[in-house]
Amino acid sequence: LSMTEIRAGFTAIKANIQSRDPIRTLSILSHPHSLHKVKSADRCCITHQLFTFYVDKVFKHCRTEDSFVNRKISSIANSFLSARRKLGQCREQNNCMCGEESTEKFKQILANYEGLNVTSAAMKSLGELDILLDWMEKAR
Amino acid sequence: SGELYCSLPNPRNVHFESINMKNVLHWSAPEGTGDGVFYKVKYAVYGVGKWIRKPECRNINRTWCDLSSETSDYEEQYYASVKAFLNGTCSDWMETTRFNPLTDTKIDPPMVSVSSTDRSISIILTAPEKWKSSPEEESISLLQVYPGLQYNVSVLNKKTKKRWFFSISNNTLIVPWLEPGTAYCVSAQIHVTTPILDSGFSKEHCITTLKDK
Structure with a gap:
């Protein structure tokens, strides 16, 4: 998973994408629960769910x-697709268990x-992709 | 909110300027206004519903406001906003774009210290610290904030003008096989791989290797 490629994209x-989101008072990923409070045991599962x-x-x-923005979005999407496939393999080998907390957090x-x-x-x-990337890089 | 009818032109270019996570809001005065303009500032945590006024930046006539304390949690993102007042009238609130302290800060070059023997030089690099509100507060190195932090080091032989570049993750470097009695100049830069952040290069630190024994 090339975080650098996704991050660069x-x-x-x-700026373009965030300017299309006028709602400052709501967040999808960071409120009311912050990703940074996820326990390490739940990280793999939350990452797979988020992908x-x-x-x-x-x-x-x-x-x-x-069209420039669309091209960047589709290249990010392709990176996510391959990353999800790899994470899916982890789940098949039971290395990516979903605990109660991650299930609750994902529901939120x-x-x-x-x-x-x-x-x-x-x-x-x-x-909010940078919120996800910041959390993944910090958790690495 | 009982505000006046606001016909004053708006403050312009409202944005954060951040170095080592010292996060200062800057703006330009409304077009065509000279002296006598005053400003109010507020900020908000992205995803949380309310604006928070900054008392120290209420009715100020300067065009900056230090919001470092208010934006010190770099796991959050922020907006800030400025309103201008002049002769009983006011402007609209003018907002920044979303500010992410982790990715939108600039990083100072590392501190460089150099020592030498006759045929090698030793370089010790120190990453800058994250801004803190008081000297008593615990220091946090940017190394702790950016686990992917690396150093790019340049070493120049002043005599031959030959230059080497090294990219290292730990903070010490020993450069061997050098010429005795020769001046070498070292400069270093911080490179964070993700998020992508680069400092400038530090100023050069020159040292002469000892003469042959």
């Missing part, structure tokens, strides 16, 4: 009128997402 479109969340619910709803993330209309929720989630 996101940095290139961050699935981004692949299944976010990227497909993030088309813009800007889905609730935050479903609290908005699809396009707003997807664009907000994409704009």
